[in-house]
Amino acid sequence: MGPQSACCCSTSRSEVDVKNCRPTTNWESEEDESDGSFVDPTRTDTVAIACTLERSMVRDTPSDTDRSILSHLGRRRFLKSSAGIAAGVGAVPALSGVASAHFPVELDIDVQPDNADNFVDLDDHDQVSVVVFPSEYLSDGEKTTFDPTEEDVRYRFGSRSALDDGEGARPVDDGEVKEMTTGHGDEKQTTEVLELRFPVGETGLEKGDDTAWLFWERDESGEHGLSGVDTVSVYGGDQSSEDLLELLRRLLRAFDKR
Structure with missing residues (x-):
């Protein structure tokens, strides 16, 4: 059974933090210095995906x-x-x-x-x-x-x-x-x-x-x-019959020139 991961989701704001815990195996992980989260490049974290989907459903308050x-x-x-x-x-x-x-x-x-x-x-x-x-x-x-x-x-x-x-x-x-x-x-x-x-x-x-x-x-x-x-x-704003007739005349003249 693969290493477990933990997910932290905050739905009280429009932003949701998604973090993968450091794996317990000897797999090499990369640390994101911006927020201290860890990402395992060798696997897909379905929990993180779920949190990402949840984030997309969070609605912003009116501006x-x-x-x-x-x-x-x-x-x-x-x-x-x-x-x-x-x-x-x-x-x-x-x-x-x-x-x-x-x-x-x-x-x-x-x-x-x-x-x-x-x-x-x-x-x-x-x-x-x-x-x-x-x-x-x-x-x-x-x-x-x-x-x-x-x-x-x-x-x-x-x-x-x-x-x-x-x-x-x-x-x-x-x-x-x-x-x-x-x-x-x-x-x-x-x-x-x-x-x-x-x-x-x-x-x-x-x-x-x-x-x-x-x-x-x-x-x-x-x-x-x-x-x-x-x-x-x-x-309103519809074309009048005269406008439509003029358009038809132009099309016919263009057709005759061919």
């Missing part, structure tokens, strides 16, 4: 970015409409590492505030309306307030992929400062907000998209700032 996204979406969608919150929040993609670091999710926004479903029709809508609310967040441990009515208008709006690529729609003008009332009863409050309008064709939104993002650029370099996200329902 600060994920919690921030859920917080902003949950609050805004609750104030607007309680229907569909769970489905919308569950489908939100997280920002990439670079975008998360340079554009933390601290903006409080409402896309298409005049309709509860935040629907965007790529065929019928020329512009998309986005309301930016004042928001508070911690910056270097200090409470900071973002007031859109006082900040420079440097925004990009659209799909997350478009914004990550440095693209997205710019507002058609400097926006309009207006008063908006939210909440009911004791929670009712009136706030000055900034309403912006963006050309639909430049947003990068596509049929079936369920989130839309807003980046505010801190300076003209456009490399740092804040971001906000809201759930949307995007329709």
Whole structure:
């Protein structure tokens, strides 16, 4: 019977330590100076494999970015409409590492505030309306307030992929400062907000998209700032019959030239 091995697995964290004990026979083993574990190169340690599989099943806790996204979406969608919150929040993609670091999710926004479903029709809508609310967040441990009515208008709006690529729609003008009332009863409050309008064709939104993002650029370099996200329902964008006919004509002309 071969030498026994011991395995130490910790499932309380996302990292699991897997160690093979020093063999009791005269087999030569190599010591890993980084963590003091021993590996016998002449055999396959099924216990270690089991621990490795267990490690792959350990789920990380939500990141600060994920919690921030859920917080902003949950609050805004609750104030607007309680229907569909769970489905919308569950489908939100997280920002990439670079975008998360340079554009933390601290903006409080409402896309298409005049309709509860935040629907965007790529065929019928020329512009998309986005309301930016004042928001508070911690910056270097200090409470900071973002007031859109006082900040420079440097925004990009659209799909997350478009914004990550440095693209997205710019507002058609400097926006309009207006008063908006939210909440009911004791929670009712009136706030000055900034309403912006963006050309639909430049947003990068596509049929079936369920989130839309807003980046505010801190300076003209456009490399740092804040971001906000809201759930949307995007329709349209199908090719018209004229577009299909034109495509068919081009194919026929290309075929005739052969």
